[in-house]
Structures are given as C-alpha cells and as structure tokens.
Amino acid sequence: MIGLAGIILSLVLLMYLAYRGINVLVLAPILALLAVLAQGDLPILGTYTQVFMAALGRYMVQFFPLFLLGAIFGKLMDDSGSARAISHWIVERVGADRSILAVVLACAVLTYGGVSLFVVAFAVFPVAVALFRESGTPKRLIPGAIALGSFTFTMTALPGTPAIQNAIPSPFFGTDAFAAPGLGLVAALIMFGGGTLWLNWRSRSARTAGEGYSGLAAAPPYPQGGMRPSTVGAAQVGDVPREAPPPAGAEQRSGVPADAQPRPEPGVALAFAPVLLVIAVNWAFLNLAIPAMDTGYLGEPRYGSTNIGAVRGIWSIIVALVVAILFILATSWRAIGDVKKSVNDGTMGSLLPIFNTASEVGYGAVIAGLPAFFVIREAVLNAGGGDPVISLAVAVNVLAGITGSASGGMSIALQTLGSTYAEMAQAANIDPEILHRVSALASGGFDSLPHNGAVITLLAICGLTHRESYADIGMVSVVIPLVALVTVLGLYTVFGSF
Template identity: 35%
Template sequence: MLGNLGLLAGLALLIFMALRGINIFIASLICALVVALTNGLLVSQTLLEFYPFGALGAFTFAGKFFLLFLCGAIFGKVMATSQAAKSIALAITRSLGVKHTLLVGMVVCALLTYGGVVVFVVVFTMYPLGITLMREANLPKRLWVAATSIGAGTFTMTALPGTPSIHNVIAASSLGTDLFAGGWIGIFAALVMAGLGMWYVEWEWKKAKLTGEGFVENAQDLRMEQLADNTTEAPPWIMAMVPMVVVLGTIMLPRLLLGMADWSAGDSLIGKVLLFSASQPIVWPSMALILGSLTCVVLFPRLRRNAAQVFGQGADDSIMPLLNTAAVIGFGGVVTQTAGFAHFAQWILNVDMPPLLSVFASVSVVSAIVGSSSGGLQIFMQTLAPKYLEMGIEPEILHRIAAIAAGGLDSLPHCGAVIATLMIMGLTHKEAYKNLFVVTVVIPVIACLLSIAVLMAMGVGVNPTT
C-alpha cells in the first residue's frame, strides 16, 4: 500500500515541480528518491544503477540516442542560421495568405519537422513570423499555438512513416523494424490528426470572432518579432527545400531500391549499403541529417563563412533536449523497479481486452507518468513490448500503434514540450492549454483508437496462429 502511494506521490510531485518550472534533473531525482524510499529500494542502487545506468537508465538512453539528437540539432541549426527554414515558411505564407493563417502554421511546421528540423527550432522559426500573420488576421495567440502544435507535435512526430523523429527510431531500434513500418496505418492516423485538428482550431477561430476575441500583443511578441527581420537575406524557397529533400531522399531511397530488386541476393557494394541502411535505424537517419547539413553548407554562402561554429552551436543545442528526455526516462527506470509497476504490467497484460487496445492503454499510461512520448515509448519497448510480440502482434503494427499511442497522454500539463512552447510564446497554461489539450491529447487518442478499430476490422496486426 505504501509503495503504491509513493508511486502516486512521486508522479504528483513531478507534475507539480514541472509546472512550477523546477529544473527537470532536480525534479526527476527528487521524485525518484520518493518512489525508492516508499518502495523499499536501496538509495545507493537507485542513484547509481536504476536511475543512471540500468536498462532504462538516463545515461543508457542518452548514450544510445546521442548520435541522432546531435545530428538532428545540427541540421536544425544550419537550417535556421542559413534562413532556409524561414524562406520555406515565408513562401508558404505568401501562397496561402492571411485568411488561412492557421493552415499556414500547421503546414509549415509539419513540413519542417517531417523534413528533419527539430521541434524547438521550428517553434522559434515560426513564432516571429506568425506574429505578423496573427496581427493582420486578428487571430488569438492560443489558436496559433494549437495550429503549430498540430504540425510540429502530432502526426509528423509519431504517425508518418520515414520520418527521422526519435519516436520512429526508438520503435525501429527496439523491434528490428525500419522507419517505414506500419506505413499505411500511420498515414491514416496522420490524416485523422491533421483533419480533426484543423477543423477544431478553425471552429474555435469562428467562435472567437463572434465573441470579439482577437490578437493581444505582449512584450514577448515585440522581442520575438525582431528575429523576423532581414528576410531579404533568406535564400530562394526552392533552394531552401533542397537540404530537406536530401534528408528524406537519403532515408527513403534505400527502401525504394530494396523494393525494386533483391539486392540482398548479391554481394555488390550497393547491396551492402542498402542492407546496412535497413538494419541501422539510428545510424542511417543520422547520416541523412548530416548529409542535409553539409548540403546547406554547399548551397548557402552565409553559412560557409562560419560553418564550423554553426555546427558547434548545433552540437551544444543537442545536449539539453537529450538530457531532459533522459532525465524523465531515468525516473521511469526507477518506477519500473517497483512492485506497483510489476502489478500494473501484469494486470494490463491479463485484462480482457483486444491486444492492440492493451498496447494503447499501456503506452498511454506510461507516457502520462513521465510526461514524455519518447520517454514513455522507450519504457514500453524495454518492459512490455516483448510480451505483446509473444501474443502474436506483428512487429510492424506494434511499431506504429505504440508510437502513435505515445503521442497522446504524454502532453499533459507537466509535459516538457508543452511548458517550453508556452514559455517561448509568452502564454500560460490557463490561457492556452485547453486548445493544446484538444489537439495534442484528445485528437491523437481518437486517431489511435480509430486506427486500432480499422486494423481489428481488417483482421490485421495479430498472427492467425495465436
């Protein structure tokens, strides 16, 4: 009983401390100690093994995915410094116009994140540009936050196949699948998230117009708007797209070539490269991101003058997101050592429900506990995924459904991405979280459940022998 109360107390304290802006390293360590002390775990073992270096340790995760975070941050930095990301955003803005401000925000963020630009770079790029659009359209900022979150933090993060997102890579590296696993169901879920999300924010905008609610400027807007100056220095949008095409092309081309010919039968160099790409879900997308970064250096003269410095800044930028994610995984690694988590795992595996619904429930709960979709997905893959494979769920389907499910209840108020996004845009939870909750929690949950319903109706996902 005390152990279960300790688990609840540790979770509640983590949420409280995150909302108060307390450093996630300090918060996760304190909460891990609360869980350990109330569950009879040795403090020394908790601090020196379970939290840092266990199977779900913070630094175990950081070491495994350091390369991907590093390469992703470098690519994001060169796209921002060269103003290629800004050029793409401006081109789409001019094409769609002010009347479609919400659609502009969603489309640009989706394009940039699917192309490999990290979420926080996208937010920093889009917000200064969005201020002008919001002012001209008289759009409430809370709806801009929601629209950009649809594009940057939902379907491109978990559902669309081929993306170099950490969620896609975690699932592929754990299950032995590739980045395109469960592609068709991922596309279906992405359409649901994008369609329902845009319908909701447009509906909310109509309601806001009727009540006279509009854009309200604050000091944060004035500071951020200055970052949108010097747009004449941005490269042509077609050229700006090239590095993203290089990233996605590098990831997708081996899959296409393997599908057109049986390269595995030969001993050619091309065949070996293709097989290597299929077997390396961390290294291959990291290489694609570096190729995209080098393409930026070749194409954009202003970047060539200080390429080494920009690469170094990108490397620096990768550390905090990596360690923030690792910290919540370290907390989760302590939680998984408790009897309460073992009872939960046993219960969720034995409860009388279809296996795919059980996957959804287990991933959602774990992601909610740690307030991180990548953290929740990593914990699920290390602790529960093998049991679902034994039930007969196909690895490709488990890959995609688990990834989509991780992107639902993760976005509760203590989610680090939610807190950072609101902080960047100068808003509070009271002002904007309701709309964020709908587009990043409710609608992704609906998309996942509909995807599961489609799979169950088609009899896909579970081997007929089970």
C-alpha cells in the same frame, strides 16, 4: 502495499515538481530512490549506480546521435534562412485569408523534414503574427496552429518522419520509420483534418463574437502557477525539457528576439532540398543500401550480439541527417555566416534534452525493477483484454502523461515491457509494424498535458498563457490525436496492419 504506495507517490511528485519547474535531472534519481526506500529491502547506492545510471547510459548510447544531428540540422536550417524561406513560400501559396492552414502547413513541412520545434516556432511565429493580424484571426490561436503542425501528425503518424518518437520503437520491434504506413497516414489525416477544422471553427466563432487579433486583455509574460521555465535546449519535435524557457534575448510578450535583423533567404528550391533529402535518403538507405550490406558481423559480442533489424531504423535516420547537414553546409556556407557557432550551438542544444529523457528512462528502469511494480505491470498488460497492441497504447499514453514527455514515456514503457509485448505479438502472429506505429501514436496523446515542456515553451515564445491558448492546444494535440489512435486501433482489429 507500502511499496506500491511509494511508486504512486513517486510518480505524483515527478508530475507535480516537474510542473513547478524543477529540473528532471535532479528529480528523476531522487524520486526513483524514494520509491526504493518505500520498498524497504533494496540497496540505495547499488540501485542508483547499477540500475538507474546503467539504463540512462544505454539510452544515451542508443539515441544520442539522433538528438545531436537533429539539433545541428535544425540550427543550420534556421541560420541558413531555409526555415523562413519555406514558411514564406507556403504562406504565399496558401494565402493570408487561410492564415491557420498556412501556419499549420509551414510547421508540418519543417518538422517532417527534421527541424526542431524551437526552430520551427521562431521561424514561423513572426509570419503567423503578420498573417493573423491581417486576417483578423485572434492571436490566442497561434499556439494551437503551431502545435498542430509541429508535434502531432508529423511527430508520430506520417511514415518516415525522423522525429525521435518514430525512432525509439525500432530496436524493440525490428521495424523502421516507415512502419505501418497506411495506418499512419489515416491517423495523420484525422489529426490534420480534425485539428484544422477545429481551429477554423474557433476562428469563425471569435469573429462572430467581434473578437479580432488583439481582442484579449494583456496577460503576464509567462504561464501562471509558478510555471516560469528555467533552462533551455533544442530538442526533437514534441519532446523538449519541461523546464525549457524562451531562448535568451526573446521579448517577453512576443517571443521574437528584440535585436533580430532580417537575413537573406535562399531560393525555395534550395530551401526545400534538405527537407526532401532527409526523407528520400532515409527511405533509400533502408530499402536499397542496407539490403546490399553485409551485416553479419553485428552478431559478434563486440558489436552487441545484435542484428540489422534492431539498428536499421536508427542507422537510416543518422545517414539521412548527415547527408542533409552536409548539403546545407555545401550550399549555404556563406549564408550561414559563422558555421562554427551554428554547429556548436546545435551541439550544445542537444545535450539537455537527451539527458532529461535519459534520466526519465533511468527512473523507469528503477521503478520497473521494484517488486511492487508487478501489480502495475499486470494491470497494464491486461488492459484491452490481453491484446498486446491495445495494452501497449494504454501503457505508453499513461507514462507519457505522467512524465510530460512523449519520448520519455514511450522509452519507459518499452524499456520495461517492450520485450514482453514483442513476445506476445509474435505468439499471436501480430505484425510488429503495428506495435511500432501504435507506440509512436500513443506517445503523442497525454504527453501534451499542461505540464509538458513543448506546451510551456510554445506559450512563452508566443507570449500567451495557458488560460488564453491551452484549450486549443489541448484539443489539437491531445483530444484529436487520441481519436486518431482509437481509430487506428479499430482498423487494426478489423484489417490488421497495413
């Protein structure tokens, strides 16, 4: 009983202290060892070095290339002007009178193409300000529009998205980024359609009440409640460190760098090309290149005694991002200017996010190894009447909410219970692709609670507070994605995976 209380206290402190802005790199090992102390009969140092650090290292080895390449790609898309060019082109086609739809689509195209949330927010925010001001749409709806396009359906639902949340399940279930495409598209339509309808309804209601672009009173530059961020780093869509602040040089109220100067933008075809390359190369490598390769050597001990099913999803995204990066460098070298700086900034920007997430994985490994965790494990496994798909959805959602991280919560759930779910699914003759898609969808629900780093950073960039904008962020990134997840689970129970 004391051991279980220690786990619960540890989880509560992790949420609260992360919400207060304490770095998870410090929190995760301390709170993991607090739970070990409550257990009473386990070695502290042995648990730290042999369990916590070992799990952290395994995650780093497996997913560091995706964080690194994703951050570099996003930085190059920004510095080449491609991200802004795509945003402006979409706005011109959709029209200023549909400002919310234009912002959502601009964010969606960029994030589906592998551009990080930070880059998307800074590329789209100035455009959104101009559109919302021209159309008289309240500024407080901008974070909701960016959130809908950036870390909902393009992060977890659309088949082939290179987001880390869509890559993590692959090694556990032998799947790839295009798993259960039909169910993913259904979920994406619900998120996109439901979120857009909600934001448009909110806009119409505000106009009816006489509220314009700047109808709200001025607010503090940072979210209240001691939530001022303290670190920075570029991360995969929807998965940023909970402590991340607006990047240096950003104006407190607008989030736009004060010294920013307009830069030339490439033609629209050139701007879209890297985004299309990521998706096309990802698919082609999976379906054409890998089947033609001799991968039998993977079964050798020096290659991890694995198989192609465990690595094909990660390989394909790595190759797609590398090809897209090389294309940008080849076609936009002069436009980028200081290429070395762009690559270096992207590289350094990848470090904090992966260390944060890997630390949470180490924390989860320690908790999962405690005898008291058996009670929690059985409760999660029995959720949904023993159906592994429903149980998996519950586990990932709960842990993503606790950690405030989509990839962190999903990684903890799969590191601790992934093999069990895979075995249960195999015994029940369940297509592993549904496990992949449900894992991804579930990671994008409770992760966006107020203490989530993407939420805090987005509000800081937009110069708004939780009080002003979180109701809309919560609706489009928590409530509606949960509706989409429940719908997918319902379709799965009737039709299976498709």
